[in-house]
Structure formats: C-alpha cells, structure tokens
Amino acid sequence: MSIVRIDAINVRNIRKISVYPSERINLICGPNGSGKSSFLEAIYLLALGKSFRTHQIQKVVTSGADTLIVFAECVSKHGLPVSLGIERGTSITRLRVNGSSVGAVSELAQLLPVQLINPDSHHLIEMGPRYRRKFVDWGMFHVEQEFFPIWSRFNQALRQRNAALRKGSEDSEIMVWHGEMSHCAHRISDLRSTYISELLPLASRITKKLLGTGELDIRFSPGWSTDEQYHIYLERSTKLDRSLGYTRQGPHRADLNINIAGVPAKDQLSRGEQKMLATSLRLSQIELLREKTGQTCVLLVDDLPSELDSERRSRLIGHLVDLACQVFITATEKELLAERLEIIDKVFHVEHGNIKEMI
Ligand SMILES: Nc1ncnc2c1ncn2[C@@H]1O[C@H](COP(=O)(O)OP(=O)(O)OP(=O)(O)O)[C@@H](O)[C@H]1O
Ligand SMILES: [Mg+2]
Structure with missing residues (x-):
C-alpha cells in the first residue's frame, strides 16, 4: 500500500x-x-x-x-x-x-x-525485552494471520489467571486457565521462532551491508524454559506466582538475544551502530513482508x-x-x-x- x-x-x-x-x-x-x-x-x-x-x-x-x-x-x-x-x-x-x-x-x-525508524530506534537493541517483543509481533501481525487471534486468547487467559492469583482464589480456579494458556503459548512460540529463523538471513545480509561488522545472530527466547511444557511450568510455579500476584514467565516474557560476532549487540555497539543495526532489522522485516505477502x-x-x-x-x-x-x-x-x-x-x-x- x-x-x-x-x-x-x-x-x-x-x-x-x-x-x-x-x-x-x-x-x-x-x-x-x-x-x-x-x-x-x-x-x-x-x-x-x-x-x-x-x-x-x-x-x-x-x-x-x-x-x-x-x-x-x-x-x-x-x-x-x-x-x-x-x-x-x-x-x-x-x-x-x-x-x-x-x-x-x-x-x-x-x-x-508502517515501520518507523527514529532517534529512539536503538531502544530495540539496548532497552528491555518489550521493545523486541513488539518488533517480532509486528512481523507476526502482518505475516501470520493465525497469530493475532491466538495472542489475544493467550492474553485473555493470562489476565484471568493473574486476577485469580491476586484474589487468592482456590488452586482449581487458577489451574482452570492452564490448558488454554499452554495451548496458545506453544503455538505463539512456534510462530515467533519460525518468523525469526526466516528473518535472520535477510537481516544478516542487510546488517552486513549497512553496519559492515561481524556476523549477526538472533536467538529467540520464548519466555519460559522450554525444557518443560508450559502447563507443567504453570503448575509448578502456581505457589510462587500466587505470592507475586502475577504469572512470572511465558510468551509475555519472550525476548531476542541479538549478537554480533558472538557478543551481545547492546554491550559492544555505539549508539550510531545500534541505530544502524535496529534499522537493518526493521528493513529486513519490510523485505520479508513483501516476500511472504506481496x-x-x-x-x-x-x-x-x-x-x-x-x-x-x-x-x-x-x-x-x-x-x-x-x-x-x-x-x-x-x-x-x-x-x-x-x-x-x-x-x-x-x-x-x-x-x-x-x-
Ligand atoms: N498538542 C499540541 N498542540 C500544538 N502544538 C504542539 C502540540 N504538541 C507539540 N506541539 C508543538 O509542535 C511543534 C512541532 O513539533 P515537532 O516535534 O513536529 O517538530 P519537528 O519539526 O519534528 O522538530 P525537530 O527538528 O526538533 O525534531 C513544536 O513546536 C511543539 O511545541
Ligand atoms: Mg522531529
């Protein structure tokens, strides 16, 4: 458009x-x-x-x-x-x-x-995980039709579980959300991780051209230890989550580890270089959008x-x-x-x- x-x-x-x-x-x-x-x-x-x-x-x-x-x-x-x-x-x-x-x-x-590059672009590299989640989810929203409904379903169940945790509800009223949350969490993570693996070759090429430094690597971190199924994690952490009043881990805590030549980009790049890397990542999203949807x-x-x-x-x-x-x-x-x-x-x-x- x-x-x-x-x-x-x-x-x-x-x-x-x-x-x-x-x-x-x-x-x-x-x-x-x-x-x-x-x-x-x-x-x-x-x-x-x-x-x-x-x-x-x-x-x-x-x-x-x-x-x-x-x-x-x-x-x-x-x-x-x-x-x-x-x-x-x-x-x-x-x-x-x-x-x-x-x-x-x-x-x-x-x-x-719409993609935006502005003087705050380095936030994507330097600041907290929510900037990188927003980045991934921009791609998800435009490229993967299944994502938005499943993400909304997860968030709705998450809000209900958090409300039950805060109210001090019975375990059964908390656990009633685990099936839905787990189903959505695994799908969200699969979609996000596939998106990042498709984006990486494009992002590497553009980063090399614009930034001109070592090899780019992006590792997707789903927000909980995928050594276990999410519903098992939720069951195991109910007691701790109850004391905190919220669900500590899950797709709402996902992140990306962005490395250049094996070193975290946020630890080694200057402000201008961070802007250029963030710009390269956003430009690669634009290319992937065109490749996948025209x-x-x-x-x-x-x-x-x-x-x-x-x-x-x-x-x-x-x-x-x-x-x-x-x-x-x-x-x-x-x-x-x-x-x-x-x-x-x-x-x-x-x-x-x-x-x-x-x-
Ligand atoms: N709600 C508002 N109503 C009227 N004027 C506003 C409002 N909010 C901001 N402004 C004014 O709008 C003007 C334009 O701001 P803008 O950020 O678009 O400038 P800019 O051309 O991008 O400047 P810069 O080169 O410094 O980035 C500013 O002078 C600002 O004070
Ligand atoms: Mg301005």
Missing part, C-alpha cells in the same frame, strides 16, 4: 494540511519545531491508531481542539484505491475504511503496514541524519532506493542528505505546521 494523498487536521502544530506524496522517496525538511515529526506522527496514527511519542492522545491533539483527524487516499498492492480515516480525541475514536465505519484499529493496521510497507524515517555519519547515511539512503517502498524521511536541512539528493523524488518544506511541496 502507498499513500497518494494525506490530510491531517489538528495534529500537534499542524492545523490543516493536504499532501500529495511521491510513491517512492519523500523528504520533509524544516527547522526544529516546524512540524516534521508531527507529520510522520499523523501517518503513524492513521495506521496504528496511536502516537509513537505518547499514550495520551490529548497531547497529540492541537491545544484547544477536541479531536484530530487524519485521512488518506491510498493505492493497494493490486492498484485499487483504498481510503482510510481516523478521528481521535479523549473520548472519541472513529475509524473508517472506504467510507464505512470499522470497529478495530487492527483493520487499519492490516491494510497499511505487501509493501510505508517507511517513516524521522530525523535520518541523527547519530549517523555521512558514509552510513549514504549507505542507508542507497538501501532505501533498492527497497522500492514509499518512504518519508525528515531532516532539518536537505543538505544533510547531500550525498544522495538525486534519489529523492519529492521534497516538502515544513514551517509553523504548514507543509509545501518544493518544485
């Missing part, structure tokens, strides 16, 4: 804009505070129903306004027109696909896969130059050209991408929340 036209109303300092991007590489330039990230935030909101900067939607809605609106005309992988719309405020979420209301953000997300992704690269030297910037931009998907890159000045300016299809200038195409 790619975006042909996007309108945004009341997204941070953007009052009202209408933009006709290129289906390939778009560069959004403007001074600090002009609204570049806000523009990307609008696209992200449309695809995922939430901001990448905050969980509080009122912070994203322009001060003094009640709701924000983002609307886009897109073209599907089969060349068909698709329109998507979202209106959000503190007590309102309205979602539309082709003019009809839809109930779940997942319906928009399924149609418009779907193209919209890629948002907020503040591309940050943390990257000119050689790495140039390699990254070169790769974005080969990727053949719609890309939105922001930078304070277009000269920061001077090494490869010729590959940018459209340049937009942002100032005080207004965006204009540069001819």
Whole structure:
C-alpha cells in the first residue's frame, strides 16, 4: 500500500494540511519545531491508531481542539484505491475504511503496514525485552494471520489467571486457565521462532551491508524454559506466582538475544551502530513482508541524519532506493542528505505546521 494523498487536521502544530506524496522517496525538511515529526506522527496514527511519542492522545491533539483527524487516499498492492480515516480525541475514536465505519484499529493496521525508524530506534537493541517483543509481533501481525487471534486468547487467559492469583482464589480456579494458556503459548512460540529463523538471513545480509561488522545472530527466547511444557511450568510455579500476584514467565516474557560476532549487540555497539543495526532489522522485516505477502510497507524515517555519519547515511539512503517502498524521511536541512539528493523524488518544506511541496 502507498499513500497518494494525506490530510491531517489538528495534529500537534499542524492545523490543516493536504499532501500529495511521491510513491517512492519523500523528504520533509524544516527547522526544529516546524512540524516534521508531527507529520510522520499523523501517518503513524492513521495506521496504528496511536502516537509513537505518547499514550495520551490529548497531547497529540492541537491545544484547544477536541479531536484530530487524519485521512488518506491510498493505492493497494493490486492498484485499487483504498481510503482510510481516523478521528481521535479523549473520548472519541472513529475509524473508517472506504467510507464505512470499522470497529478495530487492527483493520487499519492490516491494510497499511508502517515501520518507523527514529532517534529512539536503538531502544530495540539496548532497552528491555518489550521493545523486541513488539518488533517480532509486528512481523507476526502482518505475516501470520493465525497469530493475532491466538495472542489475544493467550492474553485473555493470562489476565484471568493473574486476577485469580491476586484474589487468592482456590488452586482449581487458577489451574482452570492452564490448558488454554499452554495451548496458545506453544503455538505463539512456534510462530515467533519460525518468523525469526526466516528473518535472520535477510537481516544478516542487510546488517552486513549497512553496519559492515561481524556476523549477526538472533536467538529467540520464548519466555519460559522450554525444557518443560508450559502447563507443567504453570503448575509448578502456581505457589510462587500466587505470592507475586502475577504469572512470572511465558510468551509475555519472550525476548531476542541479538549478537554480533558472538557478543551481545547492546554491550559492544555505539549508539550510531545500534541505530544502524535496529534499522537493518526493521528493513529486513519490510523485505520479508513483501516476500511472504506481496505487501509493501510505508517507511517513516524521522530525523535520518541523527547519530549517523555521512558514509552510513549514504549507505542507508542507497538501501532505501533498492527497497522500492514509499518512504518519508525528515531532516532539518536537505543538505544533510547531500550525498544522495538525486534519489529523492519529492521534497516538502515544513514551517509553523504548514507543509509545501518544493518544485
Ligand atoms: N498538542 C499540541 N498542540 C500544538 N502544538 C504542539 C502540540 N504538541 C507539540 N506541539 C508543538 O509542535 C511543534 C512541532 O513539533 P515537532 O516535534 O513536529 O517538530 P519537528 O519539526 O519534528 O522538530 P525537530 O527538528 O526538533 O525534531 C513544536 O513546536 C511543539 O511545541
Ligand atoms: Mg522531529
């Protein structure tokens, strides 16, 4: 899917804009505070129903306004027109696909896969496991139709078990969830682990090209010791979990061990190198998505130059050209991408929340 036209109303300092991007590489330039990230935030909101900067939607809605609106005309992988719309405020979420209301953000997300690379990208390498679970589950959601329902089933049973643990319920009321949790946990782990093994060759190739260091290895860790079946683990740990008031281990604690040349990436790579590795991993997800489903992704690269030297910037931009998907890159000045300016299809200038195409 790619975006042909996007309108945004009341997204941070953007009052009202209408933009006709290129289906390939778009560069959004403007001074600090002009609204570049806000523009990307609008696209992200449309695809995922939430901001990448905050969980509080009122912070994203322009001060003094009640709701924000983002609307886009897109073209599907089969060349068909698709329109998507979202209106959000503190007590309102309205979602539309082709003019009809839809109930779940997942319906928009399924149609418009979006990947984000920004100055926080190194979190994927450096921070806690939830960043890496989100990474794997992005792929799961878009590539493996079975995943989302089974993940929802697991979470529902997990919430019930945790509630029973906290209430001090009888063992039988806790154990009643073990069968469902175990069935889902094993399937979730199989799907995630297969996804990672399919991703690894692509990720290794891109990492070598962009980062240029030793061999990448990614080990999937399912969240509990798979020496035993999950229901056996749950039974064995009921007493301890009861004292904690939650289920300590399981697919909700899964993680990835990401190594370069056998050493954990988080322990050896610089901030810029971590950003480049995280970028390589996300780019490999985009390629795998296309390989497996034929779907193209919209890629948002907020503040591309940050943390990257000119050689790495140039390699990254070169790769974005080969990727053949719609890309939105922001930078304070277009000269920061001077090494490869010729590959940018459209340049937009942002100032005080207004965006204009540069001819
Ligand atoms: N809810 C809001 N209502 C109105 N303006 C807001 C709101 N939230 C943030 N802003 C303002 O929007 C402006 C644009 O912010 P944004 O992060 O998009 O800038 P940017 O162009 O990405 O800047 P930088 O180059 O520093 O990354 C900022 O000046 C910010 O103060
Ligand atoms: Mg910004």
